[in-house]
Structure formats: C-alpha cells, structure tokens
Amino acid sequence: MMTQTVHIVTANALLSGEVVYLTAADHWSADLQQARAFADKPLAEAASASAARRVAEVVGCYVTDMRQTAQGLTPTHFREDFRRRGPSNHAHGKQAQA
Amino acid sequence: MYVYDDFDRAFLTERNAQFRAQVARRIDGSLTEDEFRPLRLMNGLYLQLHAYMLRVAIPYGTLNPNQLRQLAMIADRWDKGYGHFTTRQNIQFNWPLLTDVPDMLDALAEVGLHAIQTSGNTIRNVTSDHFAAAAADEVADPRPYAELIRQWSTDHPEFQFLPRKFKVAVTGSPLDRAVTRAHDIGLRMVAPDAFEVIVGGGLGRTPMIGKVLRDRLPAADLLPYLEAVVATYNLLGRRDNKYKARIKITVHENGIETIRDLVEARFAEIAPTFDAAATAAQLARIQRDFTPPVLVARPLPTATDPAFRAWADTNLHPHRDPSHAIVTISLKAHGATPGDASSAQMRLIADLAEAYGHGEIRISHEQNVVLPHVARADLPALHQALKTQGLATANVGLLSDIIACPGMDYCALATARSIPVAQELATHFDALKLEHDIGPLKIKISGCINACGHHHVGHIGILGLDRAGVENYQITLGGDGTEDATLGERTGPGFAYDQIVPAIERILRSYLDLRTSPEETFLMAYRRVGLTPFKAALYDADLSDAA
Numbered sequence: 019m020m021t022q023t024v025h026i027v028t029a030n031a032l033l034s035g036e037v038v039y040l041t042a043a044d045h046w047s048a049d050l051q052q053a054r055a056f057a058d059k060p061l062a063e064a065a066s067a068s069a070a071r072r073v074a075e076v077v078g079c080y081v082t083d084m085r086q087t088a089q090g091l092t093p094t095h096f097r098e099d100f101r102r103r104g105p106s107n108h109a110h111g112k113q114a115q116a
Numbered sequence: 117m118y119v120y121d122d123f124d125r126a127f128l129t130e131r132n133a134q135f136r137a138q139v140a141r142r143i144d145g146s147l148t149e150d151e152f153r154p155l156r157l158m159n160g161l162y163l164q165l166h167a168y169m170l171r172v173a174i175p176y177g178t179l180n181p182n183q184l185r186q187l188a189m190i191a192d193r194w195d196k197g198y199g200h201f202t203t204r205q206n207i208q209f210n211w212p213l214l215t216d217v218p219d220m221l222d223a224l225a226e227v228g229l230h231a232i233q234t235s236g237n238t239i240r241n242v243t244s245d246h247f248a249a250a251a252a253d254e255v256a257d258p259r260p261y262a263e264l265i266r267q268w269s270t271d272h273p274e275f276q277f278l279p280r281k282f283k284v285a286v287t288g289s290p291l292d293r294a295v296t297r298a299h300d301i302g303l304r305m306v307a308p309d310a311f312e313v314i315v316g317g318g319l320g321r322t323p324m325i326g327k328v329l330r331d332r333l334p335a336a337d338l339l340p341y342l343e344a345v346v347a348t349y350n351l352l353g354r355r356d357n358k359y360k361a362r363i364k365i366t367v368h369e370n371g372i373e374t375i376r377d378l379v380e381a382r383f384a385e386i387a388p389t390f391d392a393a394a395t396a397a398q399l400a401r402i403q404r405d406f407t408p409p410v411l412v413a414r415p416l417p418t419a420t421d422p423a424f425r426a427w428a429d430t431n432l433h434p435h436r437d438p439s440h441a442i443v444t445i446s447l448k449a450h451g452a453t454p455g456d457a458s459s460a461q462m463r464l465i466a467d468l469a470e471a472y473g474h475g476e477i478r479i480s481h482e483q484n485v486v487l488p489h490v491a492r493a494d495l496p497a498l499h500q501a502l503k504t505q506g507l508a509t510a511n512v513g514l515l516s517d518i519i520a521c522p523g524m525d526y527c528a529l530a531t532a533r534s535i536p537v538a539q540e541l542a543t544h545f546d547a548l549k550l551e552h553d554i555g556p557l558k559i560k561i562s563g564c565i566n567a568c569g570h571h572h573v574g575h576i577g578i579l580g581l582d583r584a585g586v587e588n589y590q591i592t593l594g595g596d597g598t599e600d601a602t603l604g605e606r607t608g609p610g611f612a613y614d615q616i617v618p619a620i621e622r623i624l625r626s627y628l629d630l631r632t633s634p635e636e637t638f639l640m641a642y643r644r645v646g647l648t649p650f651k652a653a654l655y656d657a658d659l660s661d662a663a
Binding site: 030032033034035036037073074077078094095096097100101104105106107108110111112 | 142143144145148149163164165166167168196198210211213214215453456524525526533535536539582585586587
C-alpha cells in the first residue's frame with residue numbers, strides 16, 4: 019500500500035477533555051485508528067463544521083493531516099503524535115489506557 | 117498566614133455555586149463553548165492537549181499543612197495522584213473531569229484556596245519572595261501587602277477585562293528572588309513602609325526589563341497607586357493586537373515619562389476616594405495573621421552523614437535567626453518532572469512542616485517547596501525523613517534545579533516539549549558527575565515563546581519551537597532574574613531535540629575550560645568573556661542542526 023496524506027477530524031471530549039477522533043459511523047473514538055480518513059480536505063472540513071455543532075459532545079473540532087500507511091494512520095506532525103500518545107513524562111492519558 | 121473571615125468564605129461559596137451552575141448549563145447544552153470558555157477561565161479551568169487542567173492559586177506561594185494535605189487529597193480523588201507546581205507559585209491538576217471541577221473547587225474552599233483569576237485578562241495570583249519573613253537580608257515581610265493586593269484585585273469590577281493578563285510580584289528584600297523586574301508591576305520594599313514601583317517588565321514574545329515608575333511610594337498609598345497604574349493601562353493598553361497588549365508594550369510605546377504623568381494624575385484623582393483608615397485597619401488585621409513564629413535555639417547535633425552535608429551545602433539558605441535555616445526541598449530529583457509532587461510527597465511535606473517548620477510551607481517560582489523556619493538542630497532528622505519520599509536531592513541552585521514549563525506534553529499553546537529536555541539534562545549531567553563541579557547555574561526551559569519557563573532570564577535559557585514540523589531549541593546565555601535582571605543573548609541557530617543536550621554540554625565544558633577558578637560561576641564567566649567563546653563551542657564543532 020502506498021503512503022498517502024489523508025485528513026481526519028479531531029476534537030476533545032466535552033466531559034473528559036480526552037483527544038477523540040470522528041469515525042466513519044459518525045461517532046467519537048479515542049483510538050486514532052478508528053478515525054474516518056478523508057481523501058478530500060473540503061469534505062473533511064464540512065464534516066468538522068457539522069461535528070462542531072454537537073456542542074454537548076466535544077470541544078475544539080478541527081481537521082488535521084495524517085499519513086495513511088499499511089500500519090494505519092500516522093500523524094504527520096509531532097503535536098498530533100503527542101495528542102495520540104499522551105505525555106512523555108508519565109504513562110497517563112492514552113498510554114494508561116493502552 | 118492569612119485566615120479567611122466570614123466574608124471570604126461566603127464569597128467563595130457563592131462563586132463556586134455560580135460555577136457549578138455554569139458547568140451544568142454547559143453540559144446540558146444551554147451554554148456553547150464560546151459562552152462557557154470565559155466563565156471556566158475565570159475559575160482557572162483550561163482545556164489542554166489531553167484533558168482539562170485546573171490551575172489553583174497559591175497566594176504569594178504560602179501554604180499551611182492542611183492546605184497541602186487537601187491538595188494531596190484532590191490529586192488522589194480527582195486527578196492522577198500528583199500536582200504540578202508552576203513558575204507562578206500555582207499548582208496545576210492535569211487530568212480533572214469537567215463534572216468533577218465544582219467538587220474540586222468546593223474542596224479547595226474548605227481550606228481557603230481557590231482558582232479565581234488564575235487565567236484570563238485580569239490581575240493574576242500575586243507572587244512573592246518564597247523566603248519572605250525568614251531571609252536574613254529582608255527589609256520586611258511583603259506578604260501582608262501581597263494579601264492586601266489579592267483582596268483588592270479579586271473580582272475588582274474595573275479590571276476583569278483588561279487588554280491582557282496582568283501579573284504583580286512583591287519582594288521585601290533587596291535580593292530579588294521574585295523576578296520583580298519581569299512582571300507587569302514589580303514592588304520592592306525599600307523600607308518597612310515604602311515601595312519601589314517597577315512597571316512594564318515581562319518575558320514572552322517581547323521580553324523587557326521593567327522600569328522604575330516611583331522610587332519610593334509610601335505603603336499607605338499602595339492600593340490607590342496600583343489602581344491608578346492598572347486604570348491607566350486599561351485605557352491605553354492595545355486591544356487591537358494580542359501580541360502588543362501587555363503593559364510592557366504600553367510603556368514602551370508611550371514612554372515611561374508619559375505613563376508616569378498619567379498615573380500620577382489618576383492617582384491624585386482617586387486617592388481621596390480611598391478609605392485610608394479602612395485600608396489601614398484591614399492591613400493591621402492581615403498583619404496579625406502573619407505574626408512570625410517564636411524560634412528557640414537548641415544545641416546542634418553532630419552530623420557526619422556525607423549525604424546530609426552535601427544536602428546542607430546546597431539546599432539551605434541563611435535565616436534571620438542563626439539558630440535556624442531556610443530549607444528548600446527540591447522537586448527536581450534527577451530525571452523527575454520539574455515541579456511535580458505526588459500526593460504522598462505532599463503529605464510528607466505537610467507532616468514535616470508541622471514537625472519541624474512551625475507549620476509554614478512555601479512554593480517557589482523555581483518549582484520547589486520551602487520550609488522557611490527549621491531549627492538547625494532538626495536538620496539531620498528532616499533530611500532523613502525527606503529521603504523516604506525521594507525529596508532529599510541535593511541540587512538546589514545547581515544545573516539540575518531546572519525550571520521547565522509543561523511544554524507540549526500538556527500545554528495546548530506549546531510549540532515543543534520542555535519536560536523531557538529537563539529530564540535528560542539532569543540525568544545526563546548526573547551521570548557525568550559534573551554538576552557540583554559546574555556549580556551555581558540556572559537553566560530555564562520554555563516550550564513556546566510565551567516563556568512560562570522564564571528562559572530569557574536563565575543563565576542558560578532554552579526555547580522550544582516548531583521549525584517546519586520539527587522540534588527545535590534555541591539557546592540564550594547570560595540571562596538573570598535577580599536584582600541585576602538581564603535578558604539572555606541568543607547564541608544563533610537552534611538545535612534539534614536530540615542535539616540540545618550535547619549542545620548544552622559543549623557550552624558547559626567550554627565554561628569549565630575558560631573559568632579563572634571554581635569560584636567564577638558560569639554567569640560571572642559569561643559576563644567576563646561574552647558570547648563569543650560559547651558560540652565557538654556550540655557551532656565551530658559543526659555538530660549543530662541549524663534551523
């Protein structure tokens with residue numbers, strides 16, 4: 019499988035603040051690999067705008083790039099990598115859930 | 117320390133009830149995030165990278181043991197068993213659930229703590245000298261005035277929507293341990309009843325050293341004068357550009373003379389409207405709460421433990437009473453996160469403060485904990501007890517006593533990580549066994565241009581940036597946050613994450629080579645030789661990863 023850049027919608031959950039990703043089923047998942055990958059950025063932005071209206075679920079929706087590889091979705095920027103993994107000094111957040 | 121009265125308790129109860137209702141309305145969808153955000157920020161609640169963060173004010177860095185135990189309880193019950201002490205003498209909880217925050221605030225109120233004005237464009241937690249009322253070099257205890265300012269500024273109706281945040285620091289000593297010259301307003305007691313007023317200092321994107329606005333302000337005029345300064349800023353401060361909105365830019369653009377004229381005119385106008393007698397009575401009431409402890413000299417035990425002697429060499433500061441010492445408990449064990457304390461550590465410190473420290477605890481802006489009044493006779497026992505929770509690291513003022521902001525491991529504003537850089541520097545130089553040889557050194561690390569890690573005033577400052585999607589670290593040298601406040605000078609291109617520790621090692625090996633004697637500290641050597649030899653050490657080796 020060739021590596022290609024795709025776009026996903028991410029936010030923070032309203033109650034926990036946890037990093038979440040919009041799935042193909044239009045739900046929120048804490049697992050990046052469950053995120054819906056949009057090949058088309060305007061489509062991703064439209065999905066983000068729609069998801070952002072679900073104010074009782076999430077805060078701060080936005081679109082970000084990912085690399086689609088044979089191993090799954092991989093962040094293209096280190097900030098998204100830290101959001102995906104949790105802090106590097108304590109095994110808290112997503113590391114604790116892994 | 118200050119004890120809340122009925123008014124304070126009623127105010128907090130009402131405020132917390134308001135916020136509880138606001139949280140409920142946010143959760144049921146009655147409030148949008150845009151509507152809720154300013155409300156949560158007024159109560160110290162941020163949304164960070166991975167979770168919410170609650171920032172709790174520790175007024176002028178002073179805590180009692182019950183308060184610290186309550187912070188430990190909160191860490192266990194609603195967070196992940198630890199708290200993070202910050203460079204503004206606050207504590208941050210990194211993992212609260214939104215639904216739990218009202219209960220956390222109520223638990224704080226039970227011990228006279230709150231999170232009000234730890235965020236937003238308002239007057240923030242007033243900071244002070246962590247050695248206040250104990251240091252041998254002090255003119256007077258600045259904390260009663262800091263408390264007076266806290267009461268004046270809390271919920272001040274005119275100053276809830278300033279152009280930007282506003283930070284006040286107060287010191288009672290000519291030796292500036294509160295970085296007063298890098299604050300929006302710095303107050304330095306020049307006599308027990310007079311302040312030097314410094315204005316327009318600040319770090320961040322445009323670092324500036326504050327300028328003297330009044331060289332001797334009678335303490336009785338403090339509140340109307342501060343009100344005149346903030347009112348002047350509120351009118352003149354720029355609201356068109358967030359990056360030019362701090363008072364340092366207002367002072368820079370208008371000139372200190374213009375600002376002084378406007379402040380003095382406003383002061384003349386409003387001073388008669390202040391009830392001086394009521395203020396004096398309230399100050400007297402506050403001062404009664406800050407009565408110094410009765411110190412009793414006892415015979416010194418014989419201390420032969422070399423680990424104790426090493427700790428005593430670095431972690432003690434002269435007390436005004438020679439039979440006592442000021443103890444700094446390092447929260448910088450090699451490899452630990454600077455400023456983090458577990459709930460078990462907090463409880464131990466609370467117990468030890470009661471056993472050996474007259475029940476007084478301070479949090480320093482350097483992210484350590486201070487017991488300000490410990491009898492020298494008790495020091496060996498205290499040291500032994502601290503060891504049980506990993507709190508006896510002998511490194512205060514040395515290389516591994518690093519200030520570091522949370523950086524991109526937590527902060528939504530950060531552009532790079534700070535914590536792992538601090539951890540690696542500490543463990544690397546510990547392995548080399550060089551830090552005691554290097555001697556006094558202040559390394560300060562910020563994970564973005566906002567400079568919460570005070571990198572501009574570090575002897576070695578490190579600033580983490582995002583350069584084309586890669587973490588990159590700029591170095592500044594020669595900064596100083598004391599009474600000789602100086603901004604560090606940038607060395608040149610930055611270094612990649614995996615190159616920053618080797619770069620700092622090259623600087624420090626260069627220092628060891630060029631110093632005239634072990635008594636010449638890094639800062640002294642830098643002031644003697646300047647940037648050039650360190651630049652050569654950094655870049656001529658052709659090991660740099662230029663930005």
